[in-house]
Amino acid sequence: MAWNVFKLCTALKGLGLIIIFLVLGVVGVTYYAVVYCNYGPDLAAGGFNSLLGLIVMIVFHALLVMLLWSYYVVVLTDPGAVPPNYRPLVDQERGETEPVEAPEFGLLSTPDPTNTRVRYCRKCNNYKPPRCHHCSVCGRCVLKMDHHCVWVVNCVGAQNYKYFLLFLFYTFLMTSFVTVALFPRLVVFLDDGKIPGSTSSLATTFFAFVLNLAFALSVFGFLIMHVSLVAENITTIEAYEKTTAIWHYDLGRKRNFEQVFGTVPKYWFLPAYSDEDLQKTPALHGLEYPSQTDFNTQEF
Numbered sequence: 001m002a003w004n005v006f007k008l009c010t011a012l013k014g015l016g017l018i019i020i021f022l023v024l025g026v027v028g029v030t031y032y033a034v035v036y037c038n039y040g041p042d043l044a045a046g047g048f049n050s051l052l053g054l055i056v057m058i059v060f061h062a063l064l065v066m067l068l069w070s071y072y073v074v075v076l077t078d079p080g081a082v083p084p085n086y087r088p089l090v091d092q093e094r095g096e097t098e099p100v101e102a103p104e105f106g107l108l109s110t111p112d113p114t115n116t117r118v119r120y121c122r123k124c125n126n127y128k129p130p131r132c133h134h135c136s137v138c139g140r141c142v143l144k145m146d147h148h149c150v151w152v153v154n155c156v157g158a159q160n161y162k163y164f165l166l167f168l169f170y171t172f173l174m175t176s177f178v179t180v181a182l183f184p185r186l187v188v189f190l191d192d193g194k195i196p197g198s199t200s201s202l203a204t205t206f207f208a209f210v211l212n213l214a215f216a217l218s219v220f221g222f223l224i225m226h227v228s229l230v231a232e233n234i235t236t237i238e239a240y241e242k243t244t245a246i247w248h249y250d251l252g253r254k255r256n257f258e259q260v261f262g263t264v265p266k267y268w269f270l271p272a273y274s275d276e277d278l279q280k281t282p283a284l285h286g287l288e289y290p291s292q293t294d295f296n297t298q299e300f
């Protein structure tokens with residue numbers, strides 16, 4: 001097969017497994033530094049150190065479980081594909097409410113290029129639902145595509161955006177917690193030059209501290225950006241494309257939040273949805289999105 005620039009997309013796909021091993025490697029180094037080099041041995045020390053060690057171990061393992069669970073779910077959940085025979089009835093993307101004439105059978109392969117009200121993907125040879133975009137890495141259209149994320153080796157879209165946000169959230173909590181937990185161990189060394197444990201455990205502690213601090217700082221900025229996007233019910237791609245001041249998918253902060261996280265509070269921090277939300281929230285499936293005209297937004 002001849003070389004072409006689209007091979008770059010294939011290269012990004014190939015990078016996938018390497019990135020997963022990189023993420024697991026960072027988790028492994030962190031686990032070794034926290035559990036084996038520092039707070040695990042403290043459990044047998046007795047007194048306050050044992051109590052502190054126990055608290056750190058419980059919080060660390062709880063955050064680790066949530067982080068790995070979110071990561072597993074966002075990597076393996078399909079962000080949402082366009083059904084093969086999807087046909088739009090109205091052009092919600094442009095805010096027009098005129099019904100679009102339903103195409104005859106077979107028209108999908110020969111759409112009218114002058115009909116600008118209908119969004120059509122020439123690469124997939126299919127109509128595009130509102131908020132859908134074509135991903136050149138995945139080679140297909142993705143429902144409510146936010147971005148293609150190299151870290152999760154997947155597109156982030158309608159059906160896995162919540163899981164991606166939880167992965168960011170737990171990564172931030174975990175890396176911040178580890179940074180704070182390991183800092184006093186380095187201070188002991190910097191203060192009196194005494195090496196707590198072996199030289200290799202000090203080196204691992206220092207390496208894990210720097211890694212977690214770097215991740216905490218970079219993820220924090222990303223997390224803040226996505227919190228503001230969820231609050232406005234807008235994707236990363238739409239934020240770049242948006243040209244009008246009025247965003248008709250903005251239903252107010254509470255409803256915008258529920259469009260991503262669901263309406264059942266006990267599921268907000270879990271990478272899952274209640275059956276009730278899956279049945280009653282069309283936005284979670286990615287084909288239909290309520291707009292401001294569907295709600296009386298005065299209450300917000």
Ligand SMILES: [Zn+2]
Pocket residue numbers: 121122123124125133134135139140141142
């Ligand atoms: Zn497409």
Ligand SMILES: [Zn+2]
Pocket residue numbers: 135136137138139142147148149154155156
């Ligand atoms: Zn993609």
